[in-house]
Amino acid sequence: MSTVGRRAPAGAARETKERLAELVATASDGEVSAAEALATELPLSALGVTSLAQMRLIDAIEREFGVDVDFSDESLAALEDLDLLTAHITGRAR
Amino acid sequence: MTGEPLTGPLTEPLTWGQRAIWAAIERTAPDDRYFNFGRVLAVPRSIRQLGVADVRRAVGLLTDRHQALRTTIGPGPVQIVGESAEPVVGIVHAARGEEAAVAAELQARMESSAFDYRDERPLRVGVVICEGTVGHVVLVFCHMAADGLGAEIAVRDLRLLLLLRGTAGGPPPTQPAELARRQNSAEGLRLARAADEYWEREFSRIPVSMFPAQVAEPSGPPIWRALLTSRAAAMAAQRLAVLHGATTGAVLLAASAAMVGRVTGQELCAMLPIVGNRFRADTRNAVTTLSQEGLFVCDVTAERFDDLLRAARPAALRAYRHAYHDPAGRAAATARASAARGAEVQPYCCFNDMRFAEPPPRDWEPGEIHAALGSSTLTWPISQDRLNCRFCVHITGEGAGLGISVTADTRYLPKAGMESWLRGLEDLLVEAAARAAARKVHAG
CATH class of the missing domain: 3.30.559.30 (Nonribosomal peptide synthetase, condensation domain)
Structure with a gap:
């Protein structure tokens, strides 16, 4: 994923973020709930999203949003922050 | 012979994982029995009476469910998915209190020879009978069919098949022949290319x-x-x-x-x-x-x-x-x-x-x-x-x-x-x- 190409409407961004929070909950086997993922200001790993859960999350994002995660430092940092992740995805979705 | 069958056995290229193990097997032969590994399933106590025919039936359903457990390796190499078949089950008897030791010994014996990758099914099955009922089922896997986590899933499914006397529940997971097709698709080739670039880039800078x-x-x-x-x-x-x-x-x-x-x-x-x-x-x-x-x-x-x-x-x-x-x-x-x-x-x-x-x-x-x-x-x-x-x-x-x-x-x-x-x-x-x-x- 690279930087945001175009802005999505605010409502769409909110929906994307909420959906990402659900994917975090699934990928972490419920270790982190969707509500926790939405509410936190900490990096997601600090809540208990492990690298294994991040790998499942990447797979889910790629399948659901039709994007390729490129594993750059910037993309991997976005996995820690739902707002960054939302921006990446809404800027890139096909 | 009345003519050619409409469809032959399903033949596909090896998956990436199978190719990695195949290369290791070729490097190691004739000592490739090293890659065999077994699991012992202690029959749940809630099953009061279990006969060899019950085990044969459950293992048959298990190999119906998972193509890997009836897949052999042909020249190429390629994977050849075989038809369902009645499994061969080795039988030993044990006195009360000695079943676990006898099962471990049976496992070691079943692991001790390399698989015939072309002609032998990649799952060997044995049972330990104690006082007229099967108490332990021994499974020995060919590494071309499963890794440790794959074997865990097979053992879990077999336990369910024995307990429920029928179904392992849920649709079967992706089969290796299907995985091979996906790895050779446009998406698979894109993943492979990204991996090649990663390995080359990192191999250019590491010691x-x-x-x-x-x-x-x-x-x-x-x-x-x-x-x-x-x-x-x-x-x-x-x-x-x-x-x-x-x-x-x-x-x-x-x-x-x-x-x-x-x-x-x-x-x-x-x-x-x-x-x-x-x-x-x-x-x-x-x-x-x-x-x-x-x-x-x-x-x-x-x-x-x-x-x-x-x-x-x-x-x-x-x-x-x-x-x-x-x-x-x-x-x-x-x-x-x-x-x-x-x-x-x-x-x-x-x-x-x-x-x-x-x-x-x-x-x-x-x-x-x-x-x-x-x-x-x-x-x-x-x-x-x-x-x-x-x-x-x-x-x-x-x-x-x-x-x-x-x-x-x-x-x-x-x-x-x-x-x-x-x-x-x-x-x-x-x-x-x-x-x-x-x-x-x-x-x-």
Whole structure:
């Protein structure tokens, strides 16, 4: 994923973020709930999203949003922050 | 003969995982029985009476469900999915109280000869009968059919089939023939190309080997294994995992790389972790052989463990992603990088976490961890003449502790260095766990 190409409407961004929070909950086997993922200001790993859960999350994002995660430092940092992740995805979705 | 059948047996190329194991088998033959592995299923007590016919029927349903368990290898090599067939079941009898020992002995016997990859089904089945009922089912897997996690899924399904006398529940997971098709699709080729680029890029900048030079003469056989069993290391890894939102596997990989840096003096450490490749929805529950080597490259100069883990996380994610790769593409990438550098690039430094599950998260107190140090033991269980690596770490669960072993070529890392590595790893984990401040971040 690279930087945001175009802005999505605010409502769409909110929906994307909420959906990402659900994917975090699934990928972490419920270790982190969707509500926790939405509410936190900490990096997601600090809540208990492990690298294994991040790998499942990447797979889910790629399948659901039709994007390729490129594993750059910037993309991997976005996995820690739902707002960054939302921006990446809404800027890139096909 | 009345004519050709409309469809022959299903034939597909090998999957990436199968190709990786096939190459290892070809390198190891005729000693390739080494790759066989067994599981013993103790029949649940709620099943009062179980006959051999019941087991045969359940195993038949299991192999109906998972094509890998009826797939043979043909010239090419290719995978050939066979029709369902009645399984052959070996039968032994045991007196009450001796069943487990007899089952273990049966397993060893069933593991002791290499599979006939072309003509033999890749699952051997045996039962132990005690007082007229089957008490244990022994399964021996060909590594072309399953890896450890794949076998766990098969055993779980067989248990359900025995209990429910019918169905293993849910649609079957992705079959290896289907996986091979996906790996050869446009999406698969894109993944393979990204992996090739990653391996070549990293092989262009890592040390040509983590253990590049012979530093000693061997005393006796050159290959030795040192095994540390440590409750303290297990507790420390659990505490660090909880406090840093990591798995104990990720903690141990990072700590192992840091210790390789310390004993070799290299600042950039490259390790080849064996990766399960079950992160994807289409591989997660597949009964097949998926494990492949990844490439973990990390700057290990950080002094604080949390800084080390921060560097290790993206390195581990990249290693995990590109462990799902075409072995032929990786070999070509390795050859290109080696030619460009004028030296064979090969880390000779691997890491295999053989545990099937993470221990439950637990935030042990530093005092408890320190107190457990007294029970650690270090032994030298294996020595042999040959190994195709120079430094191999294996992690196993040993009761409530960890088994951490190093199998090394003592010409490149003498026995004293192996012992320093293991003791140093335990110290590093215990000290980092003591320093890590407890953080209350989880709401509930």
